Amino acid sequence: MSASGSLLVDNIGELVTNSPDGRGPLGLRRDAALLVEDGRVAWVGSARDTPAADRRVDAGGAAVLPGFVDSHAHLVFAGDRAAEFAARMAGQPYTGGGIRTTVGATRAASDGELRATVRRLHAEALRQGTTTIEVKSGYGLTVADEARSLRIAAEVTDETTFLGAHVVPAEYADRPDDYVSLVCGPMLAAAAPHARWIDVFCERGAFDADHTRAILTCGRAVGLGVRVHANQLGPGPGVRLGVELEAASVDHCTHLDDADVDALAGGQTVATLLPGVEFSTRSPYPDARRLLDAGVTVALATDCNPGSSYTSSMPFCVALAVREMRMTPAEAVWAATAGGARALRRDDVGVLRPGARADLMILDAPSHLHLAYRPGVPLIRKVLHNGVPR
Numbered sequence: 001m002s003a004s005g006s007l008l009v010d011n012i013g014e015l016v017t018n019s020p021d022g023r024g025p026l027g028l029r030r031d032a033a034l035l036v037e038d039g040r041v042a043w044v045g046s047a048r049d050t051p052a053a054d055r056r057v058d059a060g061g062a063a064v065l066p067g068f069v070d071s072h073a074h075l076v077f078a079g080d081r082a083a084e085f086a087a088r089m090a091g092q093p094y095t096g097g098g099i100r101t102t103v104g105a106t107r108a109a110s111d112g113e114l115r116a117t118v119r120r121l122h123a124e125a126l127r128q129g130t131t132t133i134e135v136k137s138g139y140g141l142t143v144a145d146e147a148r149s150l151r152i153a154a155e156v157t158d159e160t161t162f163l164g165a166h167v168v169p170a171e172y173a174d175r176p177d178d179y180v181s182l183v184c185g186p187m188l189a190a191a192a193p194h195a196r197w198i199d200v201f202c203e204r205g206a207f208d209a210d211h212t213r214a215i216l217t218c219g220r221a222v223g224l225g226v227r228v229h230a231n232q233l234g235p236g237p238g239v240r241l242g243v244e245l246e247a248a249s250v251d252h253c254t255h256l257d258d259a260d261v262d263a264l265a266g267g268q269t270v271a272t273l274l275p276g277v278e279f280s281t282r283s284p285y286p287d288a289r290r291l292l293d294a295g296v297t298v299a300l301a302t303d304c305n306p307g308s309s310y311t312s313s314m315p316f317c318v319a320l321a322v323r324e325m326r327m328t329p330a331e332a333v334w335a336a337t338a339g340g341a342r343a344l345r346r347d348d349v350g351v352l353r354p355g356a357r358a359d360l361m362i363l364d365a366p367s368h369l370h371l372a373y374r375p376g377v378p379l380i381r382k383v384l385h386n387g388v389p390r
């Protein structure tokens with residue numbers, strides 16, 4: 001379907017704009033309408049004085065929200081780890097070691113197999129309201145496999161992240177310094193043309209503070225934005241290092257001390273929480289309340305990956321954030337839309353105001369509250385992406 005011509009979405013019972021023009025933290029408007037032109041929001045106002053339009057979508061009094069911004073996903077992989085999940089549910093702890101299983105399967109897969117998985121998961125996320133998604137490499141861990149992972153990711157999104165420093169691959173297990181040199185040298189050179197961001201898994205068993213700093217600094221020097229996987233499995237230096245290097249986001253933030261929270265509160269770095277991981281690994285959730293009360297900007301994302309969180313569902317993450325992390329429904333919806341946009345340093349998504357990208361969803365529900373109130377229910381009735389109904 002073409003995005004040309006104007007499209008009016010009217011009869012909106014509750015419009016979440018995330019704009020200061022509306023009421024409360026979500027910029028709510030009642031009985032609203034919204035005009036789309038050339039893939040952008042052209043007008044937002046009252047349903048009583050709607051402009052003329054070529055086409056019309058009747059929201060039927062339901063809630064309309066900005067599309068979800070999922071700022072953390074690993075979609076380029078082969079194989080699955082359902083048996084590992086079952087073993088974990090039977091009592092085995094999660095260690096992160098299963099990443100190497102997926103690396104082996106990903107290296108062995110054809111381009112066509114990887115592309116099919118990326119497209120399937122991207123379509124799955126879109127059906128659930130995700131209109132912006134970040135996709136990482138990190139299961140190739142060779143120069144050629146990282147570059148092809150990013151090339152394939154770039155076919156579905158502009159938000160691509162080079163994660164050559166996901167784990168040290170088995171063939172470098174006894175010489176991690178050599179692997180860091182590879183990541184900063186030929187691997188970065190091959191990956192950078194296809195990537196907007198660089199990321200490191202800064203964790204015991206993955207990369208320490210010195211390696212993380214070296215890799216992020218190299219990436220920044222060639223123009224990539226910085227993000228960090230930090231403080232997931234235990235306390236560590238990742239969060240403070242991310243803030244120091246002006247990362248757009250530090251992700252996981254499950255094990256934080258007061259200095260970590262103070263650093264986040266005093267910096268520009270978003271704390272992205274990934275509650276699908278704690279759900280799927282049966283681990284304690286991050287303390288979202290502590291971060292919000294300290295004034296930290298919080299985002300929610302899926303961390304969709306075959307090991308620790310095989311969900312593409314942002315509504316599920318919103319429900320977990322409310323039920324398990326003591327976020328209010330408004331805080332969780334903001335974090336899953338505008339918060340994700342902040343984590344990607346974007347001001348054209350996660351918001352519905354004139355000039356923003358016309359990415360939105362119409363719910364089968366009268367209010368954003370239902371996303372947490374009715375967990376597991378397919379409430380996304382219709383999605384517009386770049387103004388085009390999907």
Ligand SMILES: [Zn+2]
Pocket residue numbers: 072074229303
């Ligand atoms: Zn991740």
